[in-house]
Amino acid sequence: MDLTFFNEQIKKYERRIRAIEASPSSAFLKTNVELYRMELENLDRTLEAWKSGRPFAIMPGMEIFARIMGFYPWNYIAAGDRVTDPSRYLDAAIKAGYSDHSCDRTLTALGLLLRGEMPPPRLVVSMRFACEPERLTTVAAAKHSDALYYAIDNPLGWTYEALKYVTEQLWEIIGLAEKTIPGIQYDEDLLLEILHWTDESKKLVRQNYEMRKNVPCPIGPKDAFRLDYVRGSKRGVEHYERRLAEITERAEKGVGAIKEERLRVAWMATGPYSRDTFKILEEMGVSVPWFHYGGAASMYSVVPYGENEKRYGRKLKPMEKVAALAHFSGWAQTADYWIDPLITVCRELKIDAVVDFLQPGCVVTKGLKKIISTRVKNELGIPVLDLEGRQFFNSPAAQAEMNRRLAEFLELCIQNKEAGHPAALPEV
Numbered sequence: 492m493d494l495t496f497f498n499e500q501i502k503k504y505e506r507r508i509r510a511i512e513a514s515p516s517s518a519f520l521k522t523n524v525e526l527y528r529m530e531l532e533n534l535d536r537t538l539e540a541w542k543s544g545r546p547f548a549i550m551p552g553m554e555i556f557a558r559i560m561g562f563y564p565w566n567y568i569a570a571g572d573r574v575t576d577p578s579r580y581l582d583a584a585i586k587a588g589y590s591d592h593s594c595d596r597t598l599t600a601l602g603l604l605l606r607g608e609m610p611p612p613r614l615v616v617s618m619r620f621a622c623e624p625e626r627l628t629t630v631a632a633a634k635h636s637d638a639l640y641y642a643i644d645n646p647l648g649w650t651y652e653a654l655k656y657v658t659e660q661l662w663e664i665i666g667l668a669e670k671t672i673p674g675i676q677y678d679e680d681l682l683l684e685i686l687h688w689t690d691e692s693k694k695l696v697r698q699n700y701e702m703r704k705n706v707p708c709p710i711g712p713k714d715a716f717r718l719d720y721v722r723g724s725k726r727g728v729e730h731y732e733r734r735l736a737e738i739t740e741r742a743e744k745g746v747g748a749i750k751e752e753r754l755r756v757a758w759m760a761t762g763p764y765s766r767d768t769f770k771i772l773e774e775m776g777v778s779v780p781w782f783h784y785g786g787a788a789s790m791y792s793v794v795p796y797g798e799n800e801k802r803y804g805r806k807l808k809p810m811e812k813v814a815a816l817a818h819f820s821g822w823a824q825t826a827d828y829w830i831d832p833l834i835t836v837c838r839e840l841k842i843d844a845v846v847d848f849l850q851p852g853c854v855v856t857k858g859l860k861k862i863i864s865t866r867v868k869n870e871l872g873i874p875v876l877d878l879e880g881r882q883f884f885n886s887p888a889a890q891a892e893m894n895r896r897l898a899e900f901l902e903l904c905i906q907n908k909e910a911g912h913p914a915a916l917p918e919v
């Protein structure tokens with residue numbers, strides 16, 4: 492057990508709390524302090540679970556499912572996003588024989604596991620969807636931990652038949668885990684409790700979306716990339732109520748998170764994670780009312796995608812609701828499930844331009860680029876920037892070039908908008 496990652500995370504959140512308390516900034520929400528305290532408590536709880544030998548499970552996007560069986564859910568890919576020294580983990584993955592031509596977050600997650608800095612899972616579940624690197628990194632995690640591995644066959648189309656098929660597989664996983672892993676037992680009461688808080692939380696997340704329609708946008712670029720997870724606990728929902736109250740107060744007073752909003756951008760599909768990039772957005776007056784990632788459309792109930800009854804044409808049973816959480820990802824479907832909500836959001840949130848950010852190895856976004864830019868330009872008449880960069884492993888020269896292209900594009904969009912020609916398309 493190597494506690495480097497946990498200790499670094501604890502120091503990071505403590506430092507952020509101190510920084511916000513010492514000099515509050517409108518670029519961040521004040522409720523971030525409470526969010527960071529919850530992260531610290533979560534790190535403590537996870538460490539305790541690891542030390543006491545509780546069985547961990549990795550199942551991206553299906554943490555609820557792990558909890559109702561008695562596993563401690565570990566958000567494997569998200570941990571890869573948070574590392575403070577990425578090259579340490581890339582080296583570990585390369586040394587174990589993996590290629591660096593995958594997207595950065597899938598390699599850092601694997602490196603964490605290989606170095607013994609994250610709790611090894613007893614169960615790993617992944618499913619068929621367009622992000623092959625994420626699926627393959629979970630396969631590798633299962634292999635190196637000797638864990639029980641189950642691949643969900645997730646059919647195309649948000650139909651009830653497809654959902655029923657996924658639900659049957661969830662019951663099969665429960666049966667296998669109860670039979671082979673000591674201490675595992677499905678708990679229906681816990682499922683009903685979690686679903687109750689999840690439904691409450693979804694209503695709040697939708698209200699957050701409504702607030703983003705305000706000009707100027709009450710949420711700053713960095714907070715826009717902080718995902719508004721649907722929270723399956725009373726504590727999480729209460730925190731989210733306070734967060735929403737802060738955003739609503741800003742919106743009602745007409746206060747934006749950045750000084751003077753000059754442009755509104757939708758950003759796809761991974762965050763840029765570079766301090767310089769955020770500085771460009773903030774200094775140029777560019778807000779990011781929308782971050783378009785795999786589960787975003789469903790998370791914010793961008794109609795009709797997030798609403799189970801509309802989507803499947805009937806009320807769902809509790810386990811079917813869990814299956815719907817797994818089944819909803821825009822990554823798990825055809826291109827229109829990814830692009831239709833983007834078009835809706837751009838109209839509703841008054842988006843001026845789209846930044847399509849691509850990481851090498853991200854087969855999903857690569858295959859969609861042409862379709863996205865054609866549809867956005869034809870249906871909305873707004874420009875799309877095809878921006879390439881890495882999440883962590885950019886050289887300083889490549890990072891500077893990426894930021895130069897971004898700043899040039901944003902400047903052209905701002906000039907066109909201020910000249911009264913927002914639909915004019917810069918050559919990019």
Ligand code: SF4
Nearest residue numbers: 594622624625761853
């Ligand atoms: S969708 Fe792209 S960026 Fe996200 S995990 Fe998959 S390959 Fe990486």
